[in-house]
Amino acid sequence: MRILSIILFFWSFGMFAQSNNFTSVSLKRSSQLTEKMESAKSLYGEFEQTKVMKMMDAESTSYGKIYYKSPDIIKWEYTKPFPYSLLFKDNFLYIDDDGHKSKQDMSSNKMFAKLGDLITGSLNGKLLKDDEHFDVEYQKKNNLVEAVISPKDKSMADMFEKVIMSFSEDKMLQSVKLVEESGDYTLISFQNWEMNKTIKAAVFQP
Incomplete structure (x- = not known):
């Protein structure tokens, strides 16, 4: 479930951006929504991830950090x-x-190749224009703007019904x-975002 949650997160991560008219509920998927990501040479953030399983009346919580270096290096690190x-x-x-390391060639594995394409498309904003595979609706909720992303592709729909992304007034995810x-869901909450922070090269070493 860790990898699945991360895959789904990166499918939607291209929505991390800003808009010139953020108070409008009828936002358009356009270059306006990718300005912040396009300008980022690096990103650092911290997250709390909670998995809720309704049938079992159970939930589990993990904590960690995310690192990004332009154009396509990403590290998702759980710490607790x-x-x-x-990576x-x-x-x-x-x-x-936890010290047991493995390596997957994404170019020779269809699943990982698709994952690589999805991640790249998310970070460069191309995913927002993918009308073939996704529907996106926007709504205002209190001081947040929510983007509700629904997959059109059956294979994706089998994994998740929708992704709901919430943005603050300062346009941060x-x-x-x-x-x-x-009805089960995974909620990933972010804090302490830093753009263009100097990240040590060792962070991105396998």
Whole structure:
């Protein structure tokens, strides 16, 4: 479920951006929504991820950090309750499960190749123009703007019903909620975003 949640998150991560008219509910998927990401040479943030399973009346929470270096290097690192990280770099996926390391060639594996395309499309904003695979609706909720993303593709719809992304008034991504058809969901809440922060090269070493 960790990898699935991360895949779904990156499908929607291209929505992290700003708009010239953020108070409008009828926002358009356009270059306005990608200005902030396009200007970012690097990103650092912290997250809390909670998985809620309604049928089992249970939930679990993890904590971690996310790092990004333009144009396509990403590290998703869990720190609690135990260490686990995914590093996307040079068409490879490096997994470190509490010291047990593995490597996947995304160019020779269809699933990981698709994952790589989705991540790249998310970060450069092309995903927002993918009308073939997604519907996006916008709504205002209190001081937040929510983008509700629904997949058109059946294989994607089998994994999640919708993704709800919430943005604050300063145009920063506050949370991503990944909702499954069963009603189970994963909520990822972000804080301490820093753009163009100097990130040590060692962070992106496998």
